[in-house]
Amino acid sequence: MTFPRPLVTVDVAMFTVLDDALQVLLVKRAADSNEPFPGKWALPGGFINTDEDASLLDCALRKLREKTGVVTPYLEQLGSWGGAQRDPRGWSATHCFYALIPAQAMQLRSGANAAEVAWFEVDAAMRKRLAFDHGELLEAAVARLRSKVEYTSLPAFLLEEPFTLPSLQHAYEVVLGRDIDKSAFRKRMLDGGFMEEAGMVAGSLGRPAMGYRLRDRSQAALFPRTFNAR
Amino acid sequence: MTFPRPLVTVDVAMFTVLDDALQVLLVKRAADSNEPFPGKWALPGGFINTDEDASLLDCALRKLREKTGVVTPYLEQLGSWGGAQRDPRGWSATHCFYALIPAQAMQLRSGANAAEVAWFEVDAAMRKRLAFDHGELLEAAVARLRSKVEYTSLPAFLLEEPFTLPSLQHAYEVVLGRDIDKSAFRKRMLDGGFMEEAGMVAGSLGRPAMGYRLRDRSQAALFPRTFNAR
Structure with missing residues (x-):
């Protein structure tokens, strides 16, 4: 091993249809922290827990469960994004998944912590300046979904x-x-x-x-x- | 950072049409080494060089260039595979790409080091016991290609x-x-x-x-x- 290991994360674009619109779940990053992009909206995700997650898919299911309580959604890998510039902490790669959730299932949780987790119409979400390259990830997820x-x-x-x-x-x-x-x-x-x-x-x-x-x-x-x- | 960082690699399934068959490039791993899967055939790939590779795509292009000399192929990300079990050295994730190369371009290089790099018909390649989970990666690449x-x-x-x-x-x-x-x-x-x-x-x-x-x-x-x- 002659090169340093990159940072590795998993992010999930979770979609539902609500109020006649395609909506995506975003999470607000803590405003008072030393982490990058404080106070910015982002896709739910984070570092792989190598002790707990047996695979990338396991990690994505865990993120989804933690944010929405949904255990068996439609979940598919979108792709991965990695490079020297996307995270100020160093060379990083993220594995991005997307999930489809019935509105009824997601409504159970959307009010729980509304200041930090919320559903946005995809067009509105894409106009935000999301943390990291999450704007690009979201755009790719919407394009994949519409194409499929x-x-x-x-x-x-x-x-x-x-x-x-x-x-x-x-x-x-x-x-x-x-x-x-x-x-x-x-x-x-x-x-x-x-x-x-x-x-x-x-x-x-x-x-x-x-x-x-x-x-x-x-x-x-x-x-x-x-x-x-x- | 409370968890150890996974190993991160990039692998590339390179395809061409030759002798009326879809063929894939495989590389034989060194037989006399302490690395896993000695002497087994594998997709070309390896660790990200965080000093040299600006992105995952850059890394894939480098692998392709090193094996075939081809600079501007069709190259698309297939997906990523990661987990605790796929590499005996530890939790690892690989970003897999696939490339399409005209036979004329690849013939320039196929004879150069035939004992260690060779083209195989995909059906024959899929019957081999490839290193790591490369059999699964190859199967997914062929399925994606046929579907698209x-x-x-x-x-x-x-x-x-x-x-x-x-x-x-x-x-x-x-x-x-x-x-x-x-x-x-x-x-x-x-x-x-x-x-x-x-x-x-x-x-x-x-x-x-x-x-x-x-x-x-x-x-x-x-x-x-x-x-x-x-």
């Missing part, structure tokens, strides 16, 4: 089960930031085979509607291949 | 320019491991707008064919959106 929504069932993980097709379409539209065609959407979801019927529930205006749940909460479904076989 | 090929121009980065449409289709088919429909393929590529004509070249059987080059070698083009707007 085009060809996966990802928005279903933002909903409590059972959910209706109109509520699923609404989640897609909120994440994409645009309206989508209803009949093509319904066909695609029902053909996708990733959900199953869960009985009638109260839909919009209280009318009965079919409720659905995911067949597999461990991963998002991919929609069909785009190249036709010969 | 369905909706991006990525295989074009495996070709020297100018390339013909049949050679581009061949690169898609080799990466995907299946034949694809020719007329739909041509339409999709030409509608994609990511390449431009570069004059007539010698095609198959020496017949003249249109040559193409990428408009932008810095990123892969995404094919059109999959959700129709309302």
Whole structure:
């Protein structure tokens, strides 16, 4: 080992849909500390605890649990960022994950310590000067999420089960930031085979509607291949 | 800093198409050393040099340059793997990238030190017991590559320019491991707008064919959106 070891952290961009908007959880850093970026908002995260965390994923799950109480969200690695300049304490690398949480689950905790942990609409969050390179991390997380929504069932993980097709379409539209065609959407979801019927529930205006749940909460479904076989 | 710092490495899965097969570059670890996994094949990589590497990407480019001489390949981060068990020397995290290199560029170097650096067909490479968790990294890199090929121009980065449409289709088919429909393929590529004509070249059987080059070698083009707007 001829080189010093970099600092290693894990950060998590946690998303939900609330008030018809895609929102992200931010944490305010202590104002009166010797740590960098005092008083700035940041993504939740911190150093790996090499005694406690068996893996990067374990560390991300711990951060999520500590901030939201959510134990089994959709969680996926976004990537890693590292370099000599991103932390004034020295060469550092962070492993960034993103998580999708149903609004009902997250509301349980959002009021607990509102001065230091809060949900922000992603557009508002991206206009803030976040600590470290967290603005860049957040931008990448939103881009990844919007990109994957085009060809996966990802928005279903933002909903409590059972959910209706109109509520699923609404989640897609909120994440994409645009309206989508209803009949093509319904066909695609029902053909996708990733959900199953869960009985009638109260839909919009209280009318009965079919409720659905995911067949597999461990991963998002991919929609069909785009190249036709010969 | 209450916890020890993990070991931090960068590894690169370098791919090319050669002999009608997708191939990956592997490096044989020294047999007579105190380092872990002596004599095993591994992805090229190693510790970050905090004095020399300004960023993770810089480190990946350095590894690539050192092994292949290629300076401007397609290079993208795959993700990071970290945990207490993956390296016998202690808690470690690796940042894994993958690169696409035209066969012509790589042939310049493949003979230089064949006993210690060699190209393997990916299926053969995946059957080896690679050092560390590199089998898992390679599997993830191949999966990512095949997945992205369905909706991006990525295989074009495996070709020297100018390339013909049949050679581009061949690169898609080799990466995907299946034949694809020719007329739909041509339409999709030409509608994609990511390449431009570069004059007539010698095609198959020496017949003249249109040559193409990428408009932008810095990123892969995404094919059109999959959700129709309302």
